[in-house]
Amino acid sequence: MIFSAPRFVVVDDRDHHLLAITRTFQLLGTPCMGIRYDPAEELKQDHFKGVRCLFMDLHLVDGQASTDQRRHYGLIASILEDNISRNGGPFILVVWTEHEHLSAELRDYLDQNIDAEKPHARPLAVLSLAKEKFINVGDGSIADPEELKQAVHDAVVANPQIAALLGWEADVLLAAGDTLAELLKLVPAAERVSASFPGALDTILSRLAREAVGRPNVEVNHRTAITTALAPILADRVLNQEVSAETAELWKKAVTRHNDDSLKDASNQEAGCVNRMLHVAVPGSETILATDWGAVVELSEDIWNSDDQLRQVFDGTRLELLEEEFKIKAADHERCRPYLVRVGAACDYAQKRRGPLTYLLGLEIPADLKRSASAPAAEWKSPALVLDGTQSPFRLHVNVRFSLSRPAGACEAWKIRYRLREQLLMLLLSHSNGYTSRPGIVQLPSK
Template sequence: MFTPARYVIVDDNPDELKQLSDCMQKIGAPCLPLRYDQAEGIETKHLGGVRLLFLDLHLTTGAQSGSIAQTAGLIVSMLEEGIVATAGPYVIILWTKHQEQKADFEAYVMENLEPLKRPLAILSLDKNNYLAGDAGEKLTNDVGQIIETDPRLRALLDWEREVLRAAGSTLSEIGTLVAKEDRTAARFSERLDEILSLLAFEAVGDANAKADPYSAINAALMPILTDRIANQRTDPKSNAIWQAAVTKIAEVPQPSPRDAAKLNSMLHIARASTEALEPGAWGAVTLLPEAELVDDVMIKRFDLPAKPMLAGTFCLTDKAERSASRLCLLRIGASCDYAQSRKGPVPFVLGAIIPAEAKRREGLPKAEIVTPPLIIDGFDGPVRMIFNTHLQISLVPTEFAAWPALCRLREPLLMQITTYGARHATRPAIISFGSHGG
């Protein structure tokens, strides 16, 4: 129910933990202070959504004089257990009396921590500068400055803040639909229920809203949230933040083929490991099971035998590349039919997942559309998906319910494919004659 803490402090000294915690509160960054216990450690689940992680370098007594591997190894174990690779980038800020060990600590972490859990940067604050007298104001200023040290981090935090502000504005807009006379202890919550129920019903219909009210409300609110994120920027500092963070537009580096495929996948592919994905979901891509790849089944469905399909229909000329390719189905159809769980056969289009640079013969079918290079789980290296929009079939859910979905195409790419298929299927033709003369 609660959002994971974005700012976390870990220290074994309660006084120094409080000092830094109070400073963070003063600059408007609510943080979670965690006192490290030598016997129990900390509850590492609190690191699951961290953006700024303030760490005392030496969390155990007597570790100061030993090898950096002792103290850094303890922290790496803590990060391995607590950092969630899919939660986004974070920065470590060492809160330490031993600044001279920062470089060795950074080298150890970057060498020993799982790559997807490594921090964007490791910065540091010297405790010695703040322990004498009233150093609260200096600490407050220095923390604010060090947060701004990395412009990329500052920009990402700015974007996340704008998203949270857009979400808050969207929720506020829902709240304004409750009339003043209904804003009472007895009526406010009930009236909000009525409004949410109405939104859910109108978004996806009665049956679907009852089965999955979260998705129904999401369908109604997502366009509002997206519009707010895109258009609400009012902070005059925001543009300067992004100008400092994004500096290579005039000389954009050319990505490697694999990096390009990763970027395309981020934009266009939702992995099955990140969501509850069913083969009948709109945009789901499902590999055809081996039992379906026999001639009698394929001929019945597509009027084509299975064995020569990769060479014939999908025009692959290299035997090894055909062996690395797989036939698949893409769930297409009208988005409203899917949203309303309309009963009846479900439409699919046949495709193939092939190596991105696979050799293909000339004269490719006009009915096909090819995706950009992508990284797909289960395939070595970048791949492309080819869909032949001429080869569309309909299946009832009992025929495909047990097939595991591989991934889902996000809406922009899915709509490009379905729109292309619709244009190809309805292309006009006329009979015409020309003279045989000059």
């Protein structure tokens, strides 16, 4: 997909209003997509995938106000539920009305009536602007575009947290452009002609990919290989961008509670959601293979439910593993689920060396579960994790003494739970290396 979804989207039922508003944004140098609302036609979800500011006429039905405002509010709610992307990110809803109390009523209506299963469809803020100030509602002629730009800016900046996040996204887009520009500088000037440019760029991309993930792994996922090479450059440019005094001041207003002693510690639920975002990749949002470094896969039920097979693989029965190794009381056995975590040497993974893949035995244990005894030294545990907002927080406990090795081809069909991102995976690997290589030291008793 080489075309980016629009960040500014306008929905209106009148063609001349729609044309005037979109032209106003274009005169400001801001790409804006106009969508004419027709009750007889479905809106296209793709048009809303990247929306950050959604401008919508408050009265899309009949084009005028009525005593039954809930009818109009309900229509807007259904449009949001049907079209806002679950993975699209936050957006602001700006409604055209000169009556601010109506936008407040709409905000309350959306807070209470948007489908609880679709929280992504709920706007971060509902703002109001009077359309009459910016265009002639009679003939659609444009007033001063700068006035609309300033009005939108002032409305957004009134909430510094929202303004800062939208500004951050714009900074990332700018940094991405800078990163691509730096990449293209590697192409010699003599080869920047139509006939030579593609081949020269292919050479550079191929070299980057091979150095980033190792020659054998490029074929697995070419895009991931290039992203691995460019991501550190992009992150550095985002972190070290020169920002204006206005932007710096905006961030100071947006982040104010970091030194607040009264700010309560995060609950396991809150911490689990944050840790999932930072340290865990889940299927659907990212491509994950069962053979990926850090992949957490389900242990086969055939193995877990067979003491004979468990003895062959882990030298212990299910009861022995749960109670003697993971210290789980009999009453809590069913609350815990076994998983395997793909580990191994980073160089072997990068170079796709021949040999069986190594997985460590792990157990997802609810964060509130009390175990029968202290954990053994061989055990590593993750921070609290929550994969989705509906489940209770848990921790992944991994005992590095229990490993399983299989050829890559035998693992490809294993069911994936999630993948530990590299920072968290390295903590597990560090614990494993420290445990398996610890020296045995005989100490004399102190006198």
